Amino acid sequence: xxxxxxxxxxxxxxxxxxxxxxxxxxxxxxxxxxxxxxxxxxxxxxxxxxxxxxxxxxxxxxxxxxxxxxxxxxxxxxxxxxxxxxxxxxxxxxxxxxxxxxxxxxxxxxxxxxxxxxxxxxxxxxxxxxxxxxxxxxxxxxxxxxxxxxxxxxxxxxxxxxxxxxxxxxxxxxxxxxxxxxxxxxxxxxxxxxxxxxxxxxxxxxxxxxxxxxxxxxxxxxxxxxxxxxxxxxxxxxxxxxxxxxxxxxxxxxxxxxxxxxxxxxxxxxxxxxxxxxxxxxxxxxxxxxxxxxxxxxxxxxxxxxxxxxxxxxxxxxxxxx
Amino acid sequence: xxxxxxxxxxxxxxxxxxxxxxxxxxxxxxxxxxxxxxxxxxxxxxxxxxxxxxxxxxxxxxxxxxxxxxxxxxxxxxxxxxxxxxxxxxxxxxxxxxxxxxxxxxxxxxxxxxxxxxxxxxxxxxxxxxxxxxxxxxxxxxxxxxxxxxxxxxxxxxxxxxxxxxxxxxxxxxxxxxxxxxxxxxxxxxxxxxxxxxxxxxxxxxxxxxxxxxxxxxxxxxxxxxxxxxxxxxxxxxxxxxxxxxxxxxxxxxxxxxxxxxxxxxxxxxxxxxxxxxxxxxxxxxxxxxxxxxxxxxxxxxxxxxxxxxxxxxxxxxxxxxxxxxxxxxxxxxxxxxxxxxxxxxxxxxxxxxxxxxxxxxxxxxxxxxxxxxxxxxxxxxxxxxxxxxxxxxxxxxxxxxxxxxxxxxxxxxxxxxxxxxxxxxxxxxxxxxxxxxxxxxxxxxxxxxxxxxxxxxxxxxxxxxxxxxxxxxxxxxxxxxxxxxxxxxxxxxxxxxxxxxxxxxxxxxxxxxxxxxxxxxx
Numbered sequence: 145x146x147x148x149x150x151x152x153x154x155x156x157x158x159x160x161x162x163x164x165x166x167x168x169x170x171x172x173x174x175x176x177x178x179x180x181x182x183x184x185x186x187x188x189x190x191x192x193x194x195x196x197x198x199x200x201x202x203x204x205x206x207x208x209x210x211x212x213x214x215x216x217x218x219x220x221x222x223x224x225x226x227x228x229x230x231x232x233x234x235x236x237x238x239x240x241x242x243x244x245x246x247x248x249x250x251x252x253x254x255x256x257x258x259x260x261x262x263x264x265x266x267x268x269x270x271x272x273x274x275x276x277x278x279x280x281x282x283x284x285x286x287x288x289x290x291x292x293x294x295x296x297x298x299x300x301x302x303x304x305x306x307x308x309x310x311x312x313x314x315x316x317x318x319x320x321x322x323x324x325x326x327x328x329x330x331x332x333x334x335x336x337x338x339x340x341x342x343x344x345x346x347x348x349x350x351x352x353x354x355x356x357x358x359x360x361x362x363x364x365x366x367x368x369x370x371x372x373x374x375x376x377x378x379x380x381x382x383x384x385x386x387x388x389x390x391x392x393x394x395x396x397x398x399x400x401x402x403x404x405x406x407x408x409x410x411x412x413x414x415x416x417x418x419x420x421x422x423x424x425x426x427x428x429x430x431x432x433x434x435x436x437x438x439x440x441x442x443x444x445x446x447x448x449x450x451x452x453x454x455x456x457x458x459x460x461x462x463x464x465x466x
Numbered sequence: 467x468x469x470x471x472x473x474x475x476x477x478x479x480x481x482x483x484x485x486x487x488x489x490x491x492x493x494x495x496x497x498x499x500x501x502x503x504x505x506x507x508x509x510x511x512x513x514x515x516x517x518x519x520x521x522x523x524x525x526x527x528x529x530x531x532x533x534x535x536x537x538x539x540x541x542x543x544x545x546x547x548x549x550x551x552x553x554x555x556x557x558x559x560x561x562x563x564x565x566x567x568x569x570x571x572x573x574x575x576x577x578x579x580x581x582x583x584x585x586x587x588x589x590x591x592x593x594x595x596x597x598x599x600x601x602x603x604x605x606x607x608x609x610x611x612x613x614x615x616x617x618x619x620x621x622x623x624x625x626x627x628x629x630x631x632x633x634x635x636x637x638x639x640x641x642x643x644x645x646x647x648x649x650x651x652x653x654x655x656x657x658x659x660x661x662x663x664x665x666x667x668x669x670x671x672x673x674x675x676x677x678x679x680x681x682x683x684x685x686x687x688x689x690x691x692x693x694x695x696x697x698x699x700x701x702x703x704x705x706x707x708x709x710x711x712x713x714x715x716x717x718x719x720x721x722x723x724x725x726x727x728x729x730x731x732x733x734x735x736x737x738x739x740x741x742x743x744x745x746x747x748x749x750x751x752x753x754x755x756x757x758x759x760x761x762x763x764x765x766x767x768x769x770x771x772x773x774x775x776x777x778x779x780x781x782x783x784x785x786x787x788x789x790x791x792x793x794x795x796x797x798x799x800x801x802x803x804x805x806x807x808x809x810x811x812x813x814x815x816x817x818x819x820x821x822x823x824x825x826x827x828x829x830x831x832x833x834x835x836x837x838x839x840x841x842x843x844x845x846x847x848x849x850x851x852x853x854x855x856x857x858x859x860x861x862x863x864x865x866x867x868x869x870x871x872x873x874x875x876x877x878x879x880x881x882x883x884x885x886x887x888x889x890x891x892x893x894x895x896x897x898x899x900x901x902x903x904x905x906x907x908x909x910x911x912x913x914x915x916x917x918x919x920x921x922x923x924x925x926x927x928x929x930x931x932x933x934x935x936x937x938x939x940x941x942x943x944x945x946x947x948x949x950x951x952x953x954x955x956x957x958x959x960x961x962x963x964x965x966x967x968x969x970x971x972x973x974x975x976x977x978x979x980x981x982x983x984x985x986x987x988x989x
Binding site for chain 1: 530549550551562566567568569570571575576578579580581585586587588590744745746
């Protein structure tokens with residue numbers, strides 16, 4: 145129950161959530177809700193691990209995982225953007241599809257062998273910073289460092305660049321963007337792809353770096369859903385997503401660790417003596433997701449927390465307004 | 467109509483010509499061989515009723531629609547536009563009635579949207595300055611860093627104009643630009659337009675309001691049912707009556723007959739009511755007023771000042787955070803809508819297709835939505851369908867609703883007829899209070915006359931009527947008292963309103979601060 149270790153592990157495992165959440169932020173900022181995150185993550189985890197086992201090259205696995213995630217997301221893009229079907233239904237079916245495919249192709253993969261992991265290392269000077277150095281810069285996977293890099297870049301891209309401006313306009317008021325010659329459909333396809341690639345990256349982060357291997361659907365264990373909830377919690381902001389992802393990572397670790405000691409704060413530890421309480425704790429992140437999704441789907445709440453105004457609405461040219 | 471070409475000598479170059487434009491929509495011939503020409507440096511009004519084809523014709527010019535037949539030339543070169551972007555390249559920019567602005571983005575971001583110029587990294591500050599300068603040049607000052615949702619409607623319109631000017635537009639098409647403005651804001655817009663015209667730009671001004679066309683335009687082209695009934699007539703030397711006849715095809719009554727009557731007992735009491743809008747921000751901040759039997763209480767105001775929320779509180783669709791509302795002495799605020807309806811509330815909502823009616827249901831189903839709980843429409847928990855149909859048929863005849871039969875889904879009805887269905891449902895129960903929000907929006911002149919007559923008949927029958935409208939002429943001619951709402955507060959209430967006083971209140975000046983000078987000035 146060392147808080148530093150819990151926080152350090154939180155950053156490590158939170159990186160998975162961070163990638164998936166960032167990807168979903170891109171897709172939703174363009175106006176497309178993709179509930180297929182869980183399925184795309186599983187596919188990424190499976191294909192990344194599979195390629196790494198076969199070729200011995202985890203980097204290649206990482207690239208393939210992102211490609212697979214991006215490509216499978218285009219099914220959702222086609223159904224919801226071109227065919228203008230309900231995004232919720234299409235996204236849900238993408239999760240089922242992704243889970244199914246990864247289970248079939250992942251059959252036997254758990255015994256397929258070991259892989260060489262993506263490197264983990266400490267950053268020389270930064271690791272000396274008291275407290276923070278231990279948490280953020282000591283013996284972390286390279287993907288964790290990638291997370292530090294990519295979050296501010298994502299924020300900058302969305303808020304300070306021309307394509308980012310177009311992305312936001314398409315998600316807020318597509319007909320205004322269309323009237324000025326921005327290709328709404330192409331933009332949405334692109335960012336759904338980006339979302340899929342990030343989800344694939346998130347999945348591969350599990351199977352190639354932080355808890356390597358393939359454990360069928362338990363590999364992700366529903367983290368894709370938590371990511372969908374985190375997007376709302378983060379109010380579509382990359383930095384808030386980072387904070388949320390790490391907090392959730394730390395919570396996962398805390399739930400495991402708190403069941404260890406017999407005594408806690410000088411009292412008998414109820415979580416040690418009653419294992420059912422442990423299950424209850426493990427349920428909490430998912431309960432949180434359910435609550436956030438329910439609150440976030442209320443129209444009044446959506447307006448209050450600044451949800452992209454066109455989120456969930458297919459764009460039909462020639463119709464007034466959204 | 468033979469007018470001498472006094473104002474615009476023929477040597478002024480033509481910027482745009484449209485010849486024989488034909489545009490068809492399913493079931494409608496929107497433009498029937500329409501011709502139009504625009505000279506450099508003029509304000510040219512396009513006048514016509516709703517549905518006359520004005521906007522369609524201009525959407526063709528702006529590249530939004532493509533015409534089935536006809537030729538467009540810009541600066542004497544024949545052009546073909548496939549998208550608004552093509553039109554903008556040729557220097558033609560259209561400002562739509564519904565602004566095409568992203569509310570959550572800043573003025574500069576909205577103007578830069580879709581441009582090639584800022585590179586990948588945007589140096590926003592530099593562009594902020596450019597846009598501020600452009601605004602100053604044309605006398606339209608806006609804060610480039612402000613978010614669109616923070617701006618007033620008038621300011622948003624300026625952003626739209628700047629957006630087009632920034633893209634180098636020489637021809638500005640403005641679609642009903644004053645519909646959303648208070649009279650004073652409209653004056654500011656007119657000044658801006660004159661500045662632009664003096665700068666060599668040309669403006670096409672789409673409107674159905676005769677008065678403002680006479681005030682702002684150099685020439686006017688009138689459309690009726692897709693056909694041009696007057697082409698490029700100078701406004702100097704035309705009269706309002708003449709233009710009205712060209713527009714409607716018959717003589718028009720401008721003033722409704724209103725009988726004098728003394729108001730009766732108090733029906734509606736609104737007492738210090740507060741409420742929030744959908745974003746959770748205060749929308750109604752302490753309003754109090756009373757309406758009596760047999761009186762029309764007109765509530766004026768620019769859209770978005772809390773009138774929507776107020777009507778929703780009274781009808782029970784929104785909770786108030788403070789204060790209360792009494793209907794015939796009973797508190798109806800924060801009660802189920804059913805309670806207010808049982809106590810004599812009738813409500814004609816702003817959104818007639820989604821709140822006022824169920825578009826896919828038949829006219830019969832729509833008219834029994836309020837009284838289906840009672841005899842004779844229902845017996846116990848069963849609906850008596852023949853009775854319902856009898857009731858619907860009765861209303862159809864009494865209110866002259868033009869509908870193939872009472873089983874027709876109401877989405878197939880025209881706006882005017884749908885509004886009659888809603889009014890028939892609401893009025894037939896002899897309500898104590900009728901709340902009507904924008905009852906004539908988007909209707910043509912004939913339909914408006916009909917709705918006005920129904921409202922006045924209710925007044926004579928002794929109902930208290932709250933009329934919320936953005937059409938000032940309508941409010942002034944129908945209401946016994948006119949009050950103005952601004953940012954959720956009442957600015958004042960006048961018995962014999964004049965445009966200037968009401969306009970000043972609409973832009974946020976309380977009555978007690980303006981009444982004195984005008985009153986003394988009149989003496």
